[in-house]
Amino acid sequence: MKKILIRIVVLVLVFAAAVFGTSKILGKKMADTSEVMAQATFPLVYVDLNGKQINCMHGYAQEMDVIAMRDTLTPLSNDKTVNIQIQPFENQISSVSYEVLSADGSKSLENTLVTTLGNQDDYVTAELKVNNKILINTEYIMKIKVTAGVRDIYYYTRIINQANLNTENYLNFATGFYERCLNGNDEDGMISQTIEPNEDADNTTLAHMDIHSSGAQLMWGKLTPQAYLKPIPSIKELNENTATLEMDYVITATGDTEDMEMYHVTEYYRMRYAESQVMLLDFERDTNEIFDPENSILVTNGIRLGINSRDLTYKSDTDKKYFAFAQQGSLWLYETGTKKLTQVFSFLQNGKLDARDIYDENNIRIINIDSSGNMTFLLCGYMNRGKHEGECGVAVYTYDAATTSITERLYVETQEAFSLLDKDVENLGYMSADRTHFYLTLEGSFYDINITDNSVTEQFSNLSSGCYVGSSTGGKFAWLQENEKYDSSTLNLRDLETGNDTAFTCDSDERLQPIGFIDSDLVYGVAKGSDIDTEDKGSEVFPMYKVLIVNSAGETLKTYEPDGCYVIGGSVNDKLLTLDRVKKTKRGYTETSQDHIVNSSADDEAAYGFAYAESDKKQTETILKTGETIEEGTTPQILYAKQVKAEGEEVAEVSIPAQKQTEELYYVYAKGHLDSMYTTISEAVQRADDQLGVVVNNKQQLIWERGNKQTTCKLDISTFPDVILSGKMNIKKLSKNLGKQVLDLTGCTLDSVLYYVSEGTPVLAKTADGVVIIAGYDQYNTILLKPGEAETYYYGLEESADMFEAAGNQFITYFDPLEE
Known part of the structure; x- marks a missing residue:
């Protein structure tokens, strides 16, 4: 008996030792530290305009490149003062200072510490007075530094010193319009008298409404909503004639x-x-x-995503078992069969939302998802909360489905604002399959970031717009070797997994241009050199007689040769390639119908993708179809991923400083945000004219704005430079003699070029009989001057527009750029 007891004790001790040893080994191998994303902590800063709270500013953890910080515009009071309110939340505000900078940030005009801080309700208040001289009707940047505890946090707004802006009238109108719509009450006729309903409006969806929607639709139909977060108006553009405001609310x-x-x-x-x-x-x-998973989100054919105005995207594995989608700052993963729904990531705070939650200057991009549900995704832009709160950059994450956890693999810090950064990352942001390299295009440069040693290699720099394209999902990058958009004959394709390059060339009388990628397949076009028209800058035409889809092995998968027309560009949306086409006529190239190519790998099954369902209150809802039949009343199993950090592993963090822009770019801002970028002023003006926007240059100098011109204007021709009076439309000669930046506005309308006349600058215009100088206009006529003559003459506006259009709408003017 004694021997048996001894054996039992020994076995127990051996087992305990084995368990302890195994746990130690597994502990070393699997020890992960769970991290809970911290709640938002940064204060918010508002402008107090005569008792009205406007221009909510979000804080940055570091000083940003001010050229990119074109968000709100604050008008100065008569004594050149900006009153601010700081919502501290849990912070102790110890000091506030402010700096006034030129629009491009190159000159500091004032740097002042606020000596007295006040308190009003739950806000800390401060008065920011501009003491030094600034120009009238000129935009500047105000950088506000708030010290909260031991942290310096930076806030930005543009300021302008100008009279007769009617700011309060605009604010009262917008808030009144909002309140009447929300309350469903238009007894005074404010809504009905200001909107322009027509038959083309879509009154079947609450996702997107506009000035042409019906009054009942704008008052939310049957939805009867209640305010949760009231709007704080943000002024985006403001001048003597017009104003653009934006309001965000919940x-x-x-x-x-x-x-x-x-x-x-x-x-x-x-x-x-x-x-x-x-x-x-x-x-x-x-x-x-x-998206709220606690609601009734499963329907018979998929997931109810509700009302959505954005172009939603989803990704699934090849077996269609897992479906990932991002919505309103959160990333979700749904597993068919098990009905598991996992919140992989979310910027939304736990508990009551505030204005920091709906600041959507960021984007979630799903790179890939495998057959086990593992995923790679990017967070791009402003980080609302967490350890990178207040920074602007790119965070690379992986999701492990087996452990329901995410791991941050890399963080790339930049000084580029979201509007610009997102366009770069959209072009290329790719992590290698072995998770050792991340590839990124940023401000015309191609970077290879080694995650294992935190090194950054700039593989290519100063890449010109239109000379390169990338595929974040396919791991490919293509660039024109000559870096000339209209004059390149070698197109290189790099496989980012293998590092192998494949070169595509053409005949000596041909030129190439990349169009985009369908997954990992490159789409590019070939044009005859004799067909390419680059005579008018901004109206260049690259007519491709042939479009090819090729793989990285150099094999041609498809050749497209349209009959009787040419391709001048294209865009890829998922697996659909849309081609813009033109026909050649005696008057040049004219637009014709688009054509579409669907990749052979496209999923044509109706069981997957987005569909729309009608409902009584919500009108039209988006459904993500998952290819299964779900029993009525089924509820998903809801999981929340934890963030882990493997023991002994540090997250790779790199910083890429702002690059000096070597390429002249023109930025179109419309509807409150960056709309597009162009290398020519004429393209930018045409786009801004169409979108009711403005154009600024690399230095954030206002170049053109829609609707802000005088009703009548007559210039003094005695002040015109001799080279203008000569009527020569030679850009090089004009630049040399004027000492100013010459603008080729070919392709723009007469109405849009009259903006420059209104600003005091004559415009040279081509006609069938020669060049004329536009020296003014009134409500009915242009005022024209023939070169060599001393007297102007009047010519009807409509007749002038027809005359200039017949000559190709060729206009040239000039302006004074900001000094270096």
């Missing part, structure tokens, strides 16, 4: 399933003040439902 409403639902709403107003009243020139409203 509403709640009971949907058709009787669930309480929450929506993020963005409204855009463009207004004019005339004859003592505000006129609504344009209005748009976008509504996006905040």
Whole structure:
């Protein structure tokens, strides 16, 4: 018996030792530290304009490149003062200072410490007075530094010193319009008298509404919402004639399933003040439902995503078992069969939302997902909370489905604002399969970031717009070897996994141009050199007689040769290639119908993708179809991923400083945000004219704006430079003699070029009989001057427009750029 007891004790001790040893080994191998994303901590800063709270500013953890910080515009008071309110949350505000900079950030005009801070309700207040001289009707940047505890946090707004801006009238109109719509009450006729409903408006969806929607639709139909977060108006553009405002807010409403639902709403107003009243020139409203897995989100054919104005995207594995989608700052993963729904990541705070949650200057991009549900994704832009709070950059994450956890693999810090950064990352942001390298295009440079040793290699720099394309999902990058958009004959394709390059060439009388990628397959076009028209800068035509789809092995998968027309460009949306085409006529190239190519690998099955369902209160809802039949009333198993950090592993962090722009670019801002970028002023003006926007250059100098011109204008021809009076439309000669930047506005309309006349600059214009100088205009006529003559003459506006159009709308003018 004694021997048996001894054996039992020994066995127990051996087992305990084995368990302890195994746990130690597994502990070393698997020890992960779970991290909970910290709640948002940064204060918010508001402008107090005569008791009205406007221009909510979000804080940055570091000083940003001010050229990219073109968000709100704050008008100075008569004594050149900006009053601010700081919402501290849990912070102790110890000091506030401010700096006034030129629009491009190159000159500091004032740097002042606020000596007295006040308190009003739950806010810390400060008065920021501009003491030094600044120009009238000129935009500057105000950088506000708030010290919260031991942290310096930076806030940015543009400022302008100008009279007769009618700011409060615009603010009162926008807030009044919002309140009447929310309350469903238009007894005074404000809404009905200012909107322009027509038959083309879509009154079947609450996702997107505009000035042409019906009054009932703008008042939310049957939804009857309630305010959750009230809007704080943000002034985007402001001049003597017009104003552009944006308002963000959150509403709640009971949907058709009787669930309480929450929506993020963005409204855009463009207004004019005339004859003592505000006129609504344009209005748009976008509504996006905040996804709540606790609601009735499973329907018979998939997942109910609700009301959405954005172009949603999803990714699935090849077996269609896992479906990932991003919505309103959160990333979700759904597993068919098990009905598991996992919140992989979310910027939304736990508990009550505030303005920091709906600041959507960021984007979630799903790079790939495998057959086990593992995923790689990027966070791009402003980081609302967490350890990178207040920074602007790119965070690379992987998700492990087996452990329901995410791991940050790399963080790339930049000084580039989201509007520009997102366009770069959209072009290329790819992590290698072995997770050792991350490839990124940023400000015309191609970077290879080694995650294992935190090194950054700039593989290519100063790449010109239109000379390179990337594939974030396919791991490919293509660039023109000559870096000339209209004059390159070698197109290189790099496989980012293998590092192998494949070169595509053409005949000596041909030129190449990349169009984009369909997954990992490159799309490019070939044009005859004799067909390419680059005579008019900004109106260049690269007519491709042939478009090819090729793989990285150099094999041609498809050749497209249109009959009787040419391709001048294209865009890829998922697996659909849309080609823009033109026909050649005696008057040049004219637009014709588009054509479409669907990749052979496209999923044509109707069982997957997005569909739309009608409902009584919500009108039209988005459904993500998952290829299965779900029993009515099924609820998903909801999981929340944890963030882990493997023991002994440090997250790779690199910083890429702002690059000096070597390529002249023109930025179009419309509807409150960066719309597009162009290398020519004429393309930018045409786009801004179409989108009711403005154009600025690399230095954020205002170059053109829609609607801000005098009703009549007559210039003094005695002040015109001799080279203008000579009527020579030679850009090189004009640049040399004027000592100013010459603008080739070929392709723009007469109405758009009259903006420059209104600003005091004559415009050279081509006609069938020669060149004329536009020296003024009134409501009915242009005022023209023939070179060599001393007297101007009047010519009808419509007749002038026809005359200039017949000659190709060729216009040239000039302006004074900011000094270096």
